[in-house]
């Protein structure tokens with residue numbers, strides 16, 4: 001059979017589906033793609049078509065249109081990708097045609113999509129509207145076709161570019177939605193973990209007198225929108241020069257900080273977290289959109305590049321406004337650079353002591369709601385970070401000796417958790433220590449969020465081993 005006769009045969013087959021539904025008293029809705037020339041389908045059209053069908057079904061549902069899904073047919077034949085399903089017998093086919101035309105008109109790749117409605121008398125519904133040509137937007141497609149204004153090659157090129165750019169932006173939206181939810185989840189997991197020695201949790205405010213669980217809920221509630229803006233930075237300027245993006249990330253971070261203080265009446269709940277998670281959000285988005293996958297080492301390198309020399313430029317130079325990290329750095333030396341040092345090191349503490357705990361265990365975190373399992377892993381990561389982090393939040397309120405005592409106590413609690421002891425008793429000594437010395441490892445809490453975020457990214461976008 002020649003290609004032409006194969007295509008005609010496929011079209012006959014499609015017509016027979018419509019006829020069958022019509023014979024049973026059912027109008028039908030069918031979808032195909034406008035692909036000039038041959039072949040009429042490939043890997044991209046298949047991906048595109050699947051997205052369109054799923055999306056169109058939601059659109060139809062939203063508009064109160066019933067398709068009989070149990071009778072749907074979804075095939076790829078010599079004429080390309082094809083979907084057909086009967087509509088309910090009492091459907092108002094004229095208005096359905098108008099509604100599907102709106103779908104085509106508003107869709108960014110609408111000129112590639114053909115939605116046909118066939119009546120119970122086996123006739124196509126036509127609104128008489130003429131679709132614009134995909135190459136030259138000002139003329140009707142049928143006129144260009146009749147006058148042979150464009151070569152098949154040209155039409156195919158524009159068509160496939162339209163499909164590819166739709167797939168790309170669809171993928172970008174998916175990445176953004178996922179990363180955004182992980183950022184929020186990483187903060188919620190950290191703040192929900194209870195009991196946390198010294199820190200605010202759902203049961204008590206730790207050693208803090210100016211904030212509690214709800215203060216964190218209030219400030220957390222506004223952060224998603226800013227993190228989305230940071231993800232957009234990476235998506236809208238792919239392959240940006242990393243050495244130059246810090247001010248752009250900060251520009252958004254500063255707005256987030258101002259809104260945080262507004263929500264908490266001036267209490268600093270998450271300033272360090274905004275900085276560290278903001279950088280992590282950018283690096284994760286950059287990695288996934290440019291390399292197609294998440295890799296924690298790649299992410300670390302990106303953050304190192306973005307924040308190269310930040311300690312020298314901002315702390316040593318005395319340029320940065322006051323922070324615990326800066327005070328501790330000046331007083332106790334270069335081990336203590338707070339969030340800036342952690343960023344300059346590519347989140348080395350969060351990755352080494354937090355992320356690696358999750359990664360080694362392989363815990364399924366994305367859709368897990370097993371409290372005991374999550375608690376155990378989250379406590380292990382938090383305590384391991386506490387036992388190894390030079391937390392300027394603690395040092396600022398005490399001295400090196402108390403910080404070392406805290407790290408030792410955290411190390412012991414970590415071992416007890418690892419040995420299966422219940423958190424309540426394993427954390428007892430550490431909690432007493434924090435309360436006695438009035439210290440709170442706010443830095444470790446931020447690093448736990450970063451570790452959770454990276455691990456969630458890895459589980460969704462990581463390399464398949």
Ligand SMILES: [Zn+2]
Pocket residue numbers: 133134135136137139141144149150
């Ligand atoms: Zn044209």
